[in-house]
Amino acid sequence: MTAPVLAVEEIGKSFKGFRAVERVSFSVDAGELLALIGPNGAGKTTTFNMINGQLAPDHGRVRLGGEDVTRSPPRALWRAGVARTFQITQTFASMSVAENLLVAILSRESATGLLADAGRANADEIQARLDEVGMGHAADTLCSVLAYGDLKRVELAIALVNDPRLLLMDEPTAGMAARERGALMRLVAERARQRNTAVLFTEHDMDVVFGHADRVVVMNRGRLIAEGTPAEVRANPLVREVYLGSTIGEANP
Amino acid sequence: MSLLEIRELDAWYGRAQILFGVSLAVEAGEAAVLIGRNGAGKSTLMKCIVGLEAERRGTIHFDGADLIAESTHRIARRGMGYVPEDRRIFMDLTVAENLAVGRLPSNGGAAWTPEAAFELFPPLAAMRDRKGGQMSGGEQQMLTIARALMGNPRFLLLDEPSEGLAPVIVEVIAGAIAKLKARGVGLLLSEQNLHFARAVADRAFVLDRGHIRFAGTLAELDADAALKEQYLAI
């Protein structure tokens, strides 16, 4: 049996005595979209940041394809095939869309030349990558003037430059219009199936979660309280009590 | 004229326009709720009213003055209380000190005291000397409202007051809002949680991508399924 793309084993983290995350374990397989949900303060972001290398867990392991990558810094994870998007998009504001992708390519080649023309050689690849996310028309637009939804797509394109085996998305649709949300997640799902990419995302929008995730894990007060298919999780009474009660319950009064 | 009356308000962060011709009015003793998704412009609207961060154009009439060109501390001294989304408690200051920072002379009427605030939020009374940084999210939320009350506001802006809080605390806050209304304070809340909005507010404004899409009672909003589907997506 092959190891899952991402395996989180009993990770935990405390801040000044406050246990933000306790003994959380789950895994994501190739081609699978796993949603990590829970109310505010449940420890989602902390868990997410321990996986992406921004926080070091107090205990536990993070494995990538069986290999231990606990405490690897973000740049090492990128080289190991992990890409991410941010809750509030992070792009290079002074650069054009194409240049944003160029940076990701340059770092891949660990090129730090002083005189080489960075732009020319990679123009075709960049155009193809932008076309994939439907942003091909905006290659020369500055990131600082893009609409938010477009910026999210650019960020996705940056993340995909490396053909990652694991894609981490922190609230991928936050701040987007409802229609755009569905389109972005369809793009991600299609990509995951085609290239066998594992996707882990946190999300507040239940339409996105139940419409696009293959599996859902639920956290509350630092612990994992449920795991299963969207239908199973939706039916779980514990989950309904701590989380869904206020939103889904309200949608169907 | 209403206690707070906003007309044709535009707002920008840098070059990005966040608000487009927003108009709304709230009376004294009334609670209105701004509903909209993340990024709809709710927080920006509140910051505009207190003169923080965003560039703004239009008119913001409050109690006989236009706030559009006023500096933030003057707006506060006119009786505009602000409870920000991320609470912004002074972490290194104790509860008592946080309240002391918010203290302003009363513009007539009984002045708020820490004791009066503790009656509204009983859990705070036992932690006068605790540092803001050592409080839970719910305690911080109570403190940030209490701190705003120390300025004896005639109007209170509450940005997502129920977000991420335990139901018990949400109830305390809902109770406090009801008492403030009874004292004649005008309130404008922003919420993503319709449940809470129904419990505390008289009227609703739906904000979507910087535009007001609906103004009316909560009952009218509940009746309009298409509107809810389009702008609130719940």
Added chain:
Amino acid sequence: MIASFLIQTLNGLASASLLFLVALGLTLIFGVTRVVNFAHGSFFMLGAYLAVSFHGFVGGGVLGFWGGALFAALAVGVVGAVAELTILRRIYRAPELLQLITTFGIVLLLKDVVLYTWGPEDILGPRAPGLTGAVWIFGKPFPQYDLLLLVLGPLIGLSVWLLLTRTDWGTRVRAATEDRDMAAALGINQALMFTGVFALGALLAGLAGALALPREPANHNMDLTIIADVFVVTVVGGLGSLPGAYVAAVIISVVKAWCIGIGDVRLFGMAFSFSKLTLVAEFIVMAIVLIIRPWGLFGTPQSPQRVSAASILPMPVPDVKRLWPLALVALALLMLPLLADRFTVVLATDIIIFALFAASLGLIMGLGGMASFGHAAYFGAGAYAAAVAFKAGAPFFVAVPAGVAFAGALAMLFGWFCVRLSGVSLAMLTLAFAQITWAIAFQWDSVTGGSNGLVGIWPPDLLSGKTAYYFATLLLAGAAILIIWRSAHAPLGYLMRAARDSRIRAEAVGVDVRIIQWRAIILAGAAAGLAGALYVFSKGSLSPDSLSIPRSVDALAMVLIGGVQTLVGPVVGAAVFMLLQDWIVRATPYWHAVLGITLILITIIFPQGIVGTLRQWRQRREGGP
């Protein structure tokens, strides 16, 4: 041995008190206003001179000394309030670096105010009445006054702490230090509080200056000497921490005192002078602290400095068709010696050298977003290395590359520490490094010639004519500038800009930000070293001034005047600055003041620099983004 060790420790504690008072004021001001007040050392100096004058008017005795200290403190407090009301108030929303330049304008201004009022000579100050004797500790004498000072520092620190924690005003100051916008939203008048805090901070510095008089005469170097020490204290203690400021002041002062106390010893058969090592000791303390805790002993890790998108200018690949003005300038530069007199050719040589110096700083500041307040370290290192190599017999064509290599190596050493910090802490660190480099050049007589410097460093016959040297400079510096410009759109430049725009995004796509920044610092250091080496052969002599803080600030001023986020900006800024300086120096003996006022005005009126402002105008006219 133990007795003298104890005496030196006490001595260090007495010095620490003064350092602490100045650092305390700097920290208070920074905490609330987020302005690093470069002029804080000048307030210290002003305090000393004012106390001397008060003593002159009133005469000796208790009133003359302690009254003088009180008067100096209050007067400097008023000066601080006036500076805040007239100047600083206009720059709170400006980028941090611009604020540093503005406050350096105040440094220059006050320098000439002191020169004009009190003349150029050192003035011996009064001694504290009744405390001129010594107490005997383990059979060794220790000045009574130092004993008082030792107690006074912590005592004043304690009163400030009480003011901050036990009064309503202090509570509001602490609130504003944490979150000034929220404090304003609670009705706190920021403007009033900023003036008050600035006055209090200046008062503490003025008081320290007056209290320093029994230990050192009032002199013109007090301002920059103490500010460098204070920056080290702030970096070591942690930006914004009051206990940190005291502990760091104690550590640094005591270590220095020990070095002086140990004096000259023989180690492993070699003569070794610890007293000359005092500044290096400071450096070692700072280095150790920064390795273990990059944010200082009592500081908290800084959240990565977020550059607001609005303040970043794009840097598109230039359109070849738009480069014709550059070709015209190049042509004009080639023709210049045919049309101009000898004086103009020399000035043009200087401008080209400084254009390279500014461009090298622009590389790390503009593209890398890393402030450097000590870029002269590399300029001077290149100059000294070339000069020393030349004196040792190396010809021009070997000495210049030696200068470049040495400056690059120094940048490698300093840069290793620099990439661990960001923002104002980084700026303070670079300044401290430059000051240490300066002190080494100043003290190492046998190699650097000490304060006299080195003379007789001339290029070979081939380049001995002013015109020939002009062309050599144009070729070498011009090529280096073109390489720097080119690098902006080469991989290194892209990765630097990426790290500046969004460090976490850059890390998340595999960019090793520290390595990239390190390489950029080394490149910039080597380029500045080339400028320095060309400079020394153009002048024929060299003094520690080439490493001094004002030289670093010259480079900063050039970059900011021209426009930090443009490629040509620093070069344009160098030309404007040099021409302006040349003109002002010839027009008035008080050129420091005029230059200072000019810097203040430019930073207030053109916060984006000349090229940046022009570009904004053009964009507005074209209606583009």
